[in-house]
Amino acid sequence: MHVETPASTGRRSGRRAALALVAIATALPLLGTATPSAGAAAPAAAPFDPGDAAKFAKLNKQIEQLEKELGGDLAKLKDAQYAAKKAHLKSRVLEKDLIEARDVVARFAATKYMMNGEDPTVTFLSSANPSELLSNASLVSHLAQNQATKVEQIQKLVNDQVQAKKQAEAKMAEVKKEIQDLRSRKTKIQSLVKRYKPESPSTGMGGVTPRMLKTKNTLDLEFGPFPTIGCVRSTGDPQDHGTGHACDFMVTTGGVMAGGSARTQGDQVAEYAISHAGALGIKYVIWRQRIYDMRSPGWRMMENRGGNTANHYDHVHISVF
Structure with missing residues (x-):
């Protein structure tokens, strides 16, 4: 006990x-x-x-x-x-x-x-x-x-x-x-939009619209070759990529921030796209965490998305109408 x-x-x-x-x-x-x-x-x-x-x-x-x-x-x-x-x-x-x-x-x-x-x-x-x-x-x-x-x-x-x-x-x-x-x-x-007749997604051209194809070929001829040009995709947040209205013109590979000649190439592509937006039907350009939209002209800084590719430091994004 x-x-x-x-x-x-x-x-x-x-x-x-x-x-x-x-x-x-x-x-x-x-x-x-x-x-x-x-x-x-x-x-x-x-x-x-x-x-x-x-x-x-x-x-x-x-x-x-x-x-x-x-x-x-x-x-x-x-x-x-x-x-x-x-x-x-x-x-x-x-x-x-x-x-x-x-x-x-x-x-x-x-x-x-x-x-x-x-x-x-x-x-x-x-x-x-x-x-x-x-x-x-x-x-x-x-x-x-x-x-x-x-x-x-x-x-x-x-x-x-x-x-x-x-x-x-x-x-x-x-x-x-x-x-x-x-x-x-x-x-x-x-x-501005009325100047460009809406185009349907295409087949046999990788899925890009004729206008995007023309823009891609023009920029490739003027400033190429590029390490790669990526256009149609449906992963992540595709936005215009999903409908064939956008391409990414890569100036470096592996997510490396563009510098030297690669940055010069990107600058030239962005400047050309803006100055020839009317002839090519370009809607907006994104380069180095900045966006230039023809519907509201002028460069503007964008939010930090957390990486060189996400922030467009290794490629120029171009969307067309």
Whole structure:
């Protein structure tokens, strides 16, 4: 028959408290452990609405409609749309982290309230077996020393969420501005589009349209040879490539950023395409993370897509009407 002694009871309660303390210590590094008073509510951390999903969906529909009216793929507008979506997703992730942080702080506050306002770590120390006190006291000391850091962490999370919300709103505003700009130029753009009779996808020419084939052959004759010219594809985000209205004129291989003679070749191709856009029916040119759209002339920087090929540093992309 086992008889409970004060020492064994103390050891058991000490072990239970130690486990509870370790659980709290595991949860706290991401949070800040502001010490709420007994019965106090958890720190307010209301989630943000990063960009309003309904408004975002509405803008996407407007983009689709404009593409039908203004000659197809609006890469310049799609780039602004990409930036808004990226900012929106970042804000959503931070919002989720903030909600989780709030929940853990609320549980900590509830635990303290149920213990009549006493700090669980203090209660543990007072009931722990003296032989276990040193190691457990060290753990509590570690928590106390890192208190300021934890408070800074949760504050940074709140600040990051505020900034992400502002960035998402700013990117949404850029999309709206691009849409307004295109609409203000709608008559001129439609007049430009009317100059070029729509062409059907072809067979026997690799799937490119006759206009794209003419542009490809002209540029190859003027500035070739190129390491390769890629036109029709359906993988990734094909856009005009999928309908045979675009080709990529590679000036390097293996994703290497163009420099020296390769960059000169790319510059010449881009400049020629822009200056002869009217004769060739060119819609837009992308080169070195910049886009020049004939429907809204002028070079404009694009979002960073994360690589030389994705950012068009190794090839010139040309789309035709």
